[in-house]
Amino acid sequence: MAAPEVPRVDLAADQALEPYDSYERFFLREYRGVVELAYALSGNRAGAEDIAQEAFLRAHRDWQRVGRYQYPGAWVRRVAANLATSAVRRRLIEARALARVWARQEPALAGLPASEADFWRAVRSLPRRQAQAVALHYLEDLPVAEIAQVLGCAEGTVKAHLHHGREALGRRLALFEEREP
Amino acid sequence: MNAELDPRAARAASALHLSAEGIDPYGRLHDLRRLERRRSRAQVVAAFALLVALVAAGLLARRYDPPAVGPLPSLATIPVGRQPTGAAVGHGAVWVVNQEGGTVSRIDPASNRVVATVPVANAADTIAVG
Numbered sequence: 001m002a003a004p005e006v007p008r009v010d011l012a013a014d015q016a017l018e019p020y021d022s023y024e025r026f027f028l029r030e031y032r033g034v035v036e037l038a039y040a041l042s043g044n045r046a047g048a049e050d051i052a053q054e055a056f057l058r059a060h061r062d063w064q065r066v067g068r069y070q071y072p073g074a075w076v077r078r079v080a081a082n083l084a085t086s087a088v089r090r091r092l093i094e095a096r097a098l099a100r101v102w103a104r105q106e107p108a109l110a111g112l113p114a115s116e117a118d119f120w121r122a123v124r125s126l127p128r129r130q131a132q133a134v135a136l137h138y139l140e141d142l143p144v145a146e147i148a149q150v151l152g153c154a155e156g157t158v159k160a161h162l163h164h165g166r167e168a169l170g171r172r173l174a175l176f177e178e179r180e181p
Numbered sequence: 182m183n184a185e186l187d188p189r190a191a192r193a194a195s196a197l198h199l200s201a202e203g204i205d206p207y208g209r210l211h212d213l214r215r216l217e218r219r220r221s222r223a224q225v226v227a228a229f230a231l232l233v234a235l236v237a238a239g240l241l242a243r244r245y246d247p248p249a250v251g252p253l254p255s256l257a258t259i260p261v262g263r264q265p266t267g268a269a270v271g272h273g274a275v276w277v278v279n280q281e282g283g284t285v286s287r288i289d290p291a292s293n294r295v296v297a298t299v300p301v302a303n304a305a306d307t308i309a310v311g
Contacts, residue, residue: 031206036197110200119193138190170186
């Protein structure tokens with residue numbers, strides 16, 4: 001692989017740089033978070049990176065517009081969250097991921113311990129919007145206002161999704177635990 | 182219930198963060214650019230293929246176009262009456278009606294000659310043979 005074409009930046013010390021001055025910086029800062037979201041919502045290790053890649057490709061295509069948003073990360077998360085929870089689109093992307101797995105490229109994501117995998121499985125069993133809201137809430141610790149921005153809905157709606165989602169999640173996890181010996 | 186849920190969610194979230202630590206965003210940015218170049222190349226190839234297909238289809242369509250129908254060549258010129266307006270074929274002859282002359286000419290197709298001229302009433306301009 002050729003040398004990186006962008007200068008290395010200290011990503012940890014880069015928190016204050018928003019809006020992003022370049023697509024590269026945006027990508028480097030947000031990529032992992034978007035992959036994590038895609039993994040949580042799709043449950044597919046091999047496909048998560050492809051979902052993130054697709055979302056970032058779209059962001060790049062529309063960067064003139066997206067780059068001017070106050071929070072471009074919300075836009076790319078929305079695309080990824082919708083790709084990850086839309087069965088048809090997810091399968092298309094996963095088919096590509098599968099082709100890569102056959103070409104013996106291991107996914108860079110590590111597998112999750114069983115108990116944590118159970119948790120995310122329970123999240124995925126929620127209705128679509130609830131799952132998205134709950135994943136953003138727990139995974140990124142986003143405030144309600146930012147979740148609303150990602151999902152493109154009102155804050156009250158997010159609160160309702162979170163409330164119902166967490167309740168259902170609590171019930172389902174208790175059920176999962178009861179089933180374990 | 183949520184008192185148990187939140188610590189569990191926090192563990193699940195940190196396990197997910199941990200699992201993504203092996204990802205090198207620099208390498209992925211490089212991959213993304215390569216993918217983008219490949220996609221735009223594929224788009225150019227697809228557009229070119231479409232163009233070639235259209236041109237080929239156009240050429241084929243032209244090749245199979247039936248030849249244009251023009252006026253038939255004249256084989257013989259036969260003088261008949263004045264202002265012939267109609268003709269008909271039957272009973273071994275070609276019949277021509279001459280409107281101004283008020284006659285019908287009978288032409289023998291073997292010799293291409295008028296063999297008879299029959300006067301008709303009024304100024305007929307069409308003719309049929311039955």
